[in-house]
Amino acid sequence: MSHRVAVYRKEHFNAAHRLHNPEWTDKVNQKVFGKCNNPNYHGHNYELVVKVIGDPDPHTGYVMDTKLLSDLIRENVIDKFDHKNLNLDTEEFSLLNPTAENIAIVIYNILRAHIDTRLDLQVRLYETERNFVDYPV
Amino acid sequence: MSHRVAVYRKEHFNAAHRLHNPEWTDKVNQKVFGKCNNPNYHGHNYELVVKVIGDPDPHTGYVMDTKLLSDLIRENVIDKFDHKNLNLDTEEFSLLNPTAENIAIVIYNILRAHIDTRLDLQVRLYETERNFVDYPV
Amino acid sequence: MSHRVAVYRKEHFNAAHRLHNPEWTDKVNQKVFGKCNNPNYHGHNYELVVKVIGDPDPHTGYVMDTKLLSDLIRENVIDKFDHKNLNLDTEEFSLLNPTAENIAIVIYNILRAHIDTRLDLQVRLYETERNFVDYPV
Amino acid sequence: MSHRVAVYRKEHFNAAHRLHNPEWTDKVNQKVFGKCNNPNYHGHNYELVVKVIGDPDPHTGYVMDTKLLSDLIRENVIDKFDHKNLNLDTEEFSLLNPTAENIAIVIYNILRAHIDTRLDLQVRLYETERNFVDYPV
Amino acid sequence: MSHRVAVYRKEHFNAAHRLHNPEWTDKVNQKVFGKCNNPNYHGHNYELVVKVIGDPDPHTGYVMDTKLLSDLIRENVIDKFDHKNLNLDTEEFSLLNPTAENIAIVIYNILRAHIDTRLDLQVRLYETERNFVDYPV
Amino acid sequence: MSHRVAVYRKEHFNAAHRLHNPEWTDKVNQKVFGKCNNPNYHGHNYELVVKVIGDPDPHTGYVMDTKLLSDLIRENVIDKFDHKNLNLDTEEFSLLNPTAENIAIVIYNILRAHIDTRLDLQVRLYETERNFVDYPV
Numbered sequence: 001m002s003h004r005v006a007v008y009r010k011e012h013f014n015a016a017h018r019l020h021n022p023e024w025t026d027k028v029n030q031k032v033f034g035k036c037n038n039p040n041y042h043g044h045n046y047e048l049v050v051k052v053i054g055d056p057d058p059h060t061g062y063v064m065d066t067k068l069l070s071d072l073i074r075e076n077v078i079d080k081f082d083h084k085n086l087n088l089d090t091e092e093f094s095l096l097n098p099t100a101e102n103i104a105i106v107i108y109n110i111l112r113a114h115i116d117t118r119l120d121l122q123v124r125l126y127e128t129e130r131n132f133v134d135y136p137v
Numbered sequence: 138m139s140h141r142v143a144v145y146r147k148e149h150f151n152a153a154h155r156l157h158n159p160e161w162t163d164k165v166n167q168k169v170f171g172k173c174n175n176p177n178y179h180g181h182n183y184e185l186v187v188k189v190i191g192d193p194d195p196h197t198g199y200v201m202d203t204k205l206l207s208d209l210i211r212e213n214v215i216d217k218f219d220h221k222n223l224n225l226d227t228e229e230f231s232l233l234n235p236t237a238e239n240i241a242i243v244i245y246n247i248l249r250a251h252i253d254t255r256l257d258l259q260v261r262l263y264e265t266e267r268n269f270v271d272y273p274v
Numbered sequence: 275m276s277h278r279v280a281v282y283r284k285e286h287f288n289a290a291h292r293l294h295n296p297e298w299t300d301k302v303n304q305k306v307f308g309k310c311n312n313p314n315y316h317g318h319n320y321e322l323v324v325k326v327i328g329d330p331d332p333h334t335g336y337v338m339d340t341k342l343l344s345d346l347i348r349e350n351v352i353d354k355f356d357h358k359n360l361n362l363d364t365e366e367f368s369l370l371n372p373t374a375e376n377i378a379i380v381i382y383n384i385l386r387a388h389i390d391t392r393l394d395l396q397v398r399l400y401e402t403e404r405n406f407v408d409y410p411v
Numbered sequence: 412m413s414h415r416v417a418v419y420r421k422e423h424f425n426a427a428h429r430l431h432n433p434e435w436t437d438k439v440n441q442k443v444f445g446k447c448n449n450p451n452y453h454g455h456n457y458e459l460v461v462k463v464i465g466d467p468d469p470h471t472g473y474v475m476d477t478k479l480l481s482d483l484i485r486e487n488v489i490d491k492f493d494h495k496n497l498n499l500d501t502e503e504f505s506l507l508n509p510t511a512e513n514i515a516i517v518i519y520n521i522l523r524a525h526i527d528t529r530l531d532l533q534v535r536l537y538e539t540e541r542n543f544v545d546y547p548v
Numbered sequence: 549m550s551h552r553v554a555v556y557r558k559e560h561f562n563a564a565h566r567l568h569n570p571e572w573t574d575k576v577n578q579k580v581f582g583k584c585n586n587p588n589y590h591g592h593n594y595e596l597v598v599k600v601i602g603d604p605d606p607h608t609g610y611v612m613d614t615k616l617l618s619d620l621i622r623e624n625v626i627d628k629f630d631h632k633n634l635n636l637d638t639e640e641f642s643l644l645n646p647t648a649e650n651i652a653i654v655i656y657n658i659l660r661a662h663i664d665t666r667l668d669l670q671v672r673l674y675e676t677e678r679n680f681v682d683y684p685v
Numbered sequence: 686m687s688h689r690v691a692v693y694r695k696e697h698f699n700a701a702h703r704l705h706n707p708e709w710t711d712k713v714n715q716k717v718f719g720k721c722n723n724p725n726y727h728g729h730n731y732e733l734v735v736k737v738i739g740d741p742d743p744h745t746g747y748v749m750d751t752k753l754l755s756d757l758i759r760e761n762v763i764d765k766f767d768h769k770n771l772n773l774d775t776e777e778f779s780l781l782n783p784t785a786e787n788i789a790i791v792i793y794n795i796l797r798a799h800i801d802t803r804l805d806l807q808v809r810l811y812e813t814e815r816n817f818v819d820y821p822v
Contacts, residue, residue, distance in 0.1 A: 005819065041454070135141075153316050177363050179289050180288060265286075274691045281679075371472035375416045411415045512604040516551065544554060547553075564727050
């Protein structure tokens with residue numbers, strides 16, 4: 001039996017965004033994205049849950065110190081996206097549509113580069129309490 | 138690496154139900170189901186979380202538009218079960234015992250028929266904050 | 275300055291109910307109460323928050339022991355209403371319409387008789403996360 | 412003893428905003444409002460709880476039908492602010508700084524005009540789970 | 549009509565404590581405080597909600613900047629109690645029984661000294677999700 | 686297609702603990718575990734979610750009666766850890782560091798011995814709302 005444990009850390013950020021595909025007309029964008037296409041943006045309190053999987057270290061009992069995980073998320077993700085306009089203020093979404101799916105993939109890729117490769121990683125992002133995504137699955 | 142993302146949408150409905158096996162005596166039903174066997178029914182605020190897994194569409198960034206997913210859940214599940222007596226008012230549970238397990242299986246089967254077969258599907262149903270189920274696993 | 279403190283204890287019960295005024299026709303009942311008038315009942319996970327206000331006892335530091343408050347609520351309210359049909363299984367609502375307002379008034383009156391008159395009392399009842407009431411105000 | 416009951420209804424909307432006083436320099440605005448002054452806006456999932464106080468109607472047992480209260484909130488508040496940029500897309504905040512305090516006052520004034528004057532009214536607005544306001548007090 | 553608004557800020561701390569009256573025998577302490585009297589302590593995730601009431605400043609739209617309120621709570625309350633044994637590690641509860649009631653009174657008195665006297669103040673403390681207190685009332 | 690369903694039951698307990706490796710100096714312990722190393726302990730409201738996976742019984746519609754599951758968790762886990770100091774009052778953590786990871790493994794091993802081997806088992810433990818673990822994965 002494996003002794004692998006999943007450790008989760010929850011953080012949050014507040015951001016504005018707009019769903020829009022620049023290759024489409026305004027009419028098509030409005031039809032596909034509805035009120036999420038509002039030209040002047042709207043916003044969310046994003047809740048981010050980061051899951052790290054591995055064997056607990058026998059000396060500490062930690063898979064990963066959640067204080068370190070929290071610092072890492074804040075420095076690499078929260079400081080970049082919190083109180084920002086995702087479309088206008090970030091390089092990541094200057095061309096990529098900031099759907100919850102794409103934001104989760106971007107955050108995963110950012111964090112993956114900072115976490116020990118022996119540890120598995122998954123990201124959950126709540127756009128609202130009723131809409132959320134996991135990546136990868 | 139897969140780019141599959143899971144998208145979740147949460148909805149709710151309020152219903153009355155009673156746990157009962159008509160092949161058993163009242164005494165056995167009372168012993169097995171306890172206060173959940175109350176002849177005049179009791180009820181719950183059911184919270185339903187529907188999970189859909191697939192690759193985000195490159196043009197929209199959506200696995201599935203959660204607005205469409207929400208509409209689909211409301212039309213096919215919520216309108217059928219909300220403010221109903223599951224045992225008396227629904228065909229699905231006229232013979233099938235409405236445990237959380239069975240309700241989740243029924244809801245999965247209803248939704249499966251309406252969702253693109255390239256997408257995987259899972260249903261979570263909260264009967265209370267402290268009792269809930271997933272199907273399938 | 276007063277040293278009065280409010281102490282809260284949260285409990286829950288699950289019940290079926292139906293909103294209906296027997297002095298009205300079915301048509302009027304349906305018009306006024308909509309799907310809450312469903313003849314076969316529907317149900318809720320009721321969350322009950324009981325607030326007791328008074329001065330902390332100098333020897334215990336308690337306004338009232340929440341363990342005793344919890345026991346009192348369970349014996350007098352939860353055991354009476356949990357897993358019941360409020361309209362059919364309880365004397366209190368055999369004639370009185372079980373709206374959240376009326377259930378809160380009934381619970382207040384039950385508890386008021388069991389709590390020291392030097393302590394003020396208020397009841398909050400959540401019918402759903404989005405609909406709730408306070409009594410008295 | 413009064414029979415007045417408070418009835419609450421919770422709704423939500425998602426919006427972008429920016430805190431800014433046009434009479435101040437950018438430097439002062441940045442000092443006072445910090446990251447909430449971001450020129451390209453940020454956003455929130457606002458949770459709105461509307462409280463209505465009065466005597467339950469003896470025929471219905473309702474202070475006010477929460478279905479009607481919900482419709483009234485949606486038509487007059489949610490449709491106006493949901494998926495909008497409060498500063499750019501609404502008349503109410505074209506000149507008024509959209510702090511949680513001011514948004515609550517604006518929503519109260521909108522709703523007050525639509526609710527029976529025999530009923531008292533209060534608004535609670537959650538900007539985040541950790542920052543919220545009540546008006547009036 | 550008053551324009552007074554209540555502003556709330558939620559923070560949390562984790563602490564160990566034990567309920568005990570040193571003037572009583574162990575037997576009486578055990579009888580009164582039950583398992584909360586455990587000699588080796590137990591603990592809680594305390595959630596603290598601080599409410600400040602006043603008129604919004606016409607230039608900022610703030611009753612009080614919640615960022616400043618948060619800093620003030622962290623410096624004066626959280627840094628003092630977080631990850632501490634309330635009975636052993638704090639002066640405030642070396643003699644005073646750390647019931648939720650007494651902790652709330654202590655926190656109120658600490659914060660009252662740091663907040664503008666034109667602003668009213670109230671403290672809510674959650675010991676668990678089901679047990680909480682307000683002071684003053 | 687499998688008909689396996691996952692059933693979850695949530696319980697909670699309040700406990701004190703301290704993170705500490707007796708093979709290390711105080712200085713190293715302080716460096717590694719920070720404020721979680723406080724010699725006089727701190728504490729948490731632990732939320733425990735137990736997941737049991739299997740096929741629903743065709744006669745009951747239950748994978749496992751959550752009332753029985755709840756009793757089993759209370760008798761074997763909650764009664765052992767609730768209102769205790771994990772380091773001082775329990776055999777399990779007299780030598781083992783009570784990180785969330787290790788507590789989850791210990792609880793899993795306790796429960797595994799009491800649950801039908803045809804059923805799969807997983808434990809989730811919330812140390813706080815923002816830090817939690819799953820075992821096994």
